[in-house]
Amino acid sequence: MNENIKKVLLTEKQIAARVKELGAQLTAEYQGKDVIVIALLKGCAWFVADLTRAMDIPLRVEFMVASSYGDGTCTSGKVNVKLDVTNSIEGKHVILVDDIIDSGVTFAAISAMLMERKPASLKTVALCDKVERRVNGMKADYVGFVIPDEFVVGYGLDYAQDYRNLPYIGVLDPKAYA
Numbered sequence: 001m002n003e004n005i006k007k008v009l010l011t012e013k014q015i016a017a018r019v020k021e022l023g024a025q026l027t028a029e030y031q032g033k034d035v036i037v038i039a040l041l042k043g044c045a046w047f048v049a050d051l052t053r054a055m056d057i058p059l060r061v062e063f064m065v066a067s068s069y070g071d072g073t074c075t076s077g078k079v080n081v082k083l084d085v086t087n088s089i090e091g092k093h094v095i096l097v098d099d100i101i102d103s104g105v106t107f108a109a110i111s112a113m114l115m116e117r118k119p120a121s122l123k124t125v126a127l128c129d130k131v132e133r134r135v136n137g138m139k140a141d142y143v144g145f146v147i148p149d150e151f152v153v154g155y156g157l158d159y160a161q162d163y164r165n166l167p168y169i170g171v172l173d174p175k176a177y178a
Contacts, residue, residue, distance in 0.1 A: 004163075005153070005170035010145060012167040015127075015155055018144045019047065022125065023054020025142065026095065033093045034120070035059040038085060040066055040110065043099035043164070046156035047127045047144075051097065062087060066110055079109040094119040099156045101126040104138030111138075128152065128169065151177070 039048035041063050052061060065083035094114060101107050107124060114122055126140040132149040151174070153159050154166030159177055 002166075004173050004176035005166070006173040008168050008170045009147060009150070009152055010128075010155075010169040012155075015144075015169065016050070019050045019127075020054050022142055022144060023051055023056075026051075026125070027054075027056045029123075030055075030057055030059075030093060030095070033057075034091070035095060036062055036085075036087075036089055036092045036119075037095045037097060038062045038064055038089075038114070040064050040096070040098040040106070041083070042161075043156040043158060044097050044127070046164070047099050048097045051125070060087070062089075064110065066106055079106050081110075081113075088117070089114065090118045091120050094122045095125060096122060097125045098140075099126070100128040100130065100152075101138065101140050101143075102130045102133045104134045104136045107140065108136050108138040127155070128157070 035057060037048065037052055037059055039061060052059060062085040063083060064085060066079055066081045096111060096114065098107060111122060111124060123141040125142040127144040129140060129143045129146045130149055131146055150171045152169050153163035153172045154169045156164050157169060158164045159172055
């Protein structure tokens with residue numbers, strides 16, 4: 001598996017340190033608030049588990065499965081929600097978490113859908129941000145790392161469901177998906 005990684009972009013140690021910093025920022029902002037963290041699966045499972053453990057506040061976690069990629073490397077432009085949250089978010093402070101904001105299509109669509117449910121607030125958190133790929137004005141409120149426009153895998157990020165279990169984030173060799 002590692003032979004298909006062109007280079008390591010973010011080490012396990014770098015990721016752990018940044019997630020701890022994000023957890024401290026969110027703890028400070030959401031102290032005393034009724035918080036629901038919504039994780040966009042599957043990719044953010046690793047990130048949201050570490051992030052919520054780094055947050056020293058009471059919170060609940062919900063999950064959604066939504067994608068605009070399928071098994072490809074480019075967005076289809078259409079967001080497909082396969083699993084929705086099970087509890088009401090009305091009046092709650094929602095933190096929407098994803099592994100990466102790329103085109104911005106999925107984050108924008110899910111954010112708009114959640115805002116219709118009348119949360120007290122909605123903030124977004126992305127571990128990685130590929131600003132160069134944005135097709136809309138979507139910006140995450142909290143970003144772990146701004147990364148270059150290369151196809152990355154590891155720490156939950158995948159190519160056709162593979163490579164999620166790498167403990168680091170690496171650039172996938174184009175030969176692996178050509």
